Amino acid sequence: MAKRVVLAYSGGLDTSIAVRWIQEEWKAEVVCVAVDVGQDPDTTPDDWDTIRARAMAAGAIEANVIDARAEFASEYVVPAMQANALYEGKYPLVSALSRPLIVKHLVQAARYYEADAVAHGCTGKGNDQVRFEVGTRALAPDLEVLAPARLWGLTREDSIEYARKWDIPIAAKKGKLYSIDENLVGRAIECGEMEDPWVSPPDDVYTLTRNVADAPREPRDIVVRFEAGVPVSLDGVEMPPVELIPALGAAAGEYGFGRIDMVENRRVGIKSRETYECPGSLALILAHQDLESMTVERDLMREKARLEPRYAELVYDGLWFSPLKEALDAFVQSSQEFVTGEVRLRLEPGRCFVAGRRADHGLYDYGLATYDAADSFRHEDAEGFVRLWGLSVEMWSRRQRGLGSGA
Ligand code: ARG
Numbered sequence: 001m002a003k004r005v006v007l008a009y010s011g012g013l014d015t016s017i018a019v020r021w022i023q024e025e026w027k028a029e030v031v032c033v034a035v036d037v038g039q040d041p042d043t044t045p046d047d048w049d050t051i052r053a054r055a056m057a058a059g060a061i062e063a064n065v066i067d068a069r070a071e072f073a074s075e076y077v078v079p080a081m082q083a084n085a086l087y088e089g090k091y092p093l094v095s096a097l098s099r100p101l102i103v104k105h106l107v108q109a110a111r112y113y114e115a116d117a118v119a120h121g122c123t124g125k126g127n128d129q130v131r132f133e134v135g136t137r138a139l140a141p142d143l144e145v146l147a148p149a150r151l152w153g154l155t156r157e158d159s160i161e162y163a164r165k166w167d168i169p170i171a172a173k174k175g176k177l178y179s180i181d182e183n184l185v186g187r188a189i190e191c192g193e194m195e196d197p198w199v200s201p202p203d204d205v206y207t208l209t210r211n212v213a214d215a216p217r218e219p220r221d222i223v224v225r226f227e228a229g230v231p232v233s234l235d236g237v238e239m240p241p242v243e244l245i246p247a248l249g250a251a252a253g254e255y256g257f258g259r260i261d262m263v264e265n266r267r268v269g270i271k272s273r274e275t276y277e278c279p280g281s282l283a284l285i286l287a288h289q290d291l292e293s294m295t296v297e298r299d300l301m302r303e304k305a306r307l308e309p310r311y312a313e314l315v316y317d318g319l320w321f322s323p324l325k326e327a328l329d330a331f332v333q334s335s336q337e338f339v340t341g342e343v344r345l346r347l348e349p350g351r352c353f354v355a356g357r358r359a360d361h362g363l364y365d366y367g368l369a370t371y372d373a374a375d376s377f378r379h380e381d382a383e384g385f386v387r388l389w390g391l392s393v394e395m396w397s398r399r400q401r402g403l404g405s406g407a
Pocket of ligand 1: 093094096127128180190
């Protein structure tokens with residue numbers, strides 16, 4: 001059994017009692033690591049101080065908060081956006097992207113504190129346990145992975161009682177309805193009445209997106225610039241991805257864009273009704289994909305489109321650190337060399353769409369595309385090309401369908 005454990009700590013009820021539970025049941029020391037991936041837009045350093053103090057009050061021998069926001073934006077969110085990664089065609093992987101980063105920091109802390117295990121607070125029904133455990137095996141196969149919440153069989157009421165018994169100052173209230181996971185690209189909201197897929201999510205579950213009825217009536221244009229596939233500025237103001245993504249999200253969310261209501265397939269075989277709001281990542285993927293249509297050569301674009309759903313599945317399924325994912329990253333990276341230019345997004349109540357684009361090294365050629373006098377296309381080349389293109393079909397028609405002379 002492990003002697004010292006690094007626990008992925010969120011400050012919530014489950015991970016707080018896990019600190020005490022691991023000590024009591026497994027007689028191991030607990031180091032808490034909380035990773036800031038932009039959980040709450042209103043988070044202040046004070047909140048993290050409270051969270052750190054709570055970990056210590058629960059009995060941790062050490063508690064650290066790691067600000068990983070910039071790393072999360074640049075090394076996790078941006079590569080996934082370059083892959084236009086949408087799980088089952090819809091979900092931009094909000095939670096799935098943060099877990100491998102948390103794992104990376106847990107493993108680093110485990111090395112630093114000479115721990116022999118890492119632990120997480122996930123239950124047995126979700127994807128996050130898969131991401132924590134498979135990710136840890138990939139980075140540190142020698143470390144044990146402990147999942148106390150999968151074993152303890154405590155109801156929510158039991159957990160609150162356990163916290164009270166051990167004087168753990170938790171913020172959780174009885175009767176809390178939703179399970180929420182959030183970071184700087186968005187939020188995932190589960191449980192409560194939404195477990196009935198027929199029932200609409202209540203308005204008050206959303207914090208990043210307005211109701212369409214409350215959106216500004218006046219449309220707004222916002223210009224996103226990309227350099228080699230990396231978003232670098234909004235309306236000409238340069239900023240790093242860690243600022244740009246939430247800023248774009250705030251603009252799009254104000255117009256009520258970015259909500260997703262879907263039934264998705266979890267890795268563990270369960271169909272699950274999920275409610276998300278991710279205005280920033282959806283707007284960014286929209287813009288990015290459009291700029292690719294101007295700049296990426298046809299065959300490369302088609303092959304990339306074929307691989308994108310696979311990329312999203314790998315990330316969703318906890319295989320961020322895996323050989324196929326690494327190889328796909330290399331492919332995606334190589335496809336981004338000329339994805340440089342600007343996309344003008346238009347925001348209107350309830351929607352966000354591309355209203356214009358221009359590229360520094362675009363493959364769009366006005367002379368080839370135009371029907372006016374500037375036309376430079378060699379029309380005479382088309383005749384032979386089209387004839388040969390259709391030659392095999394023509395032979396099939398003549399010889400096998402019995403049409404024409406058979407010549
Ligand atoms: N279903 C989503 C996913 O698997 C969201 C998970 C949210 N996690 C949570 N602990 N509430 O990526």
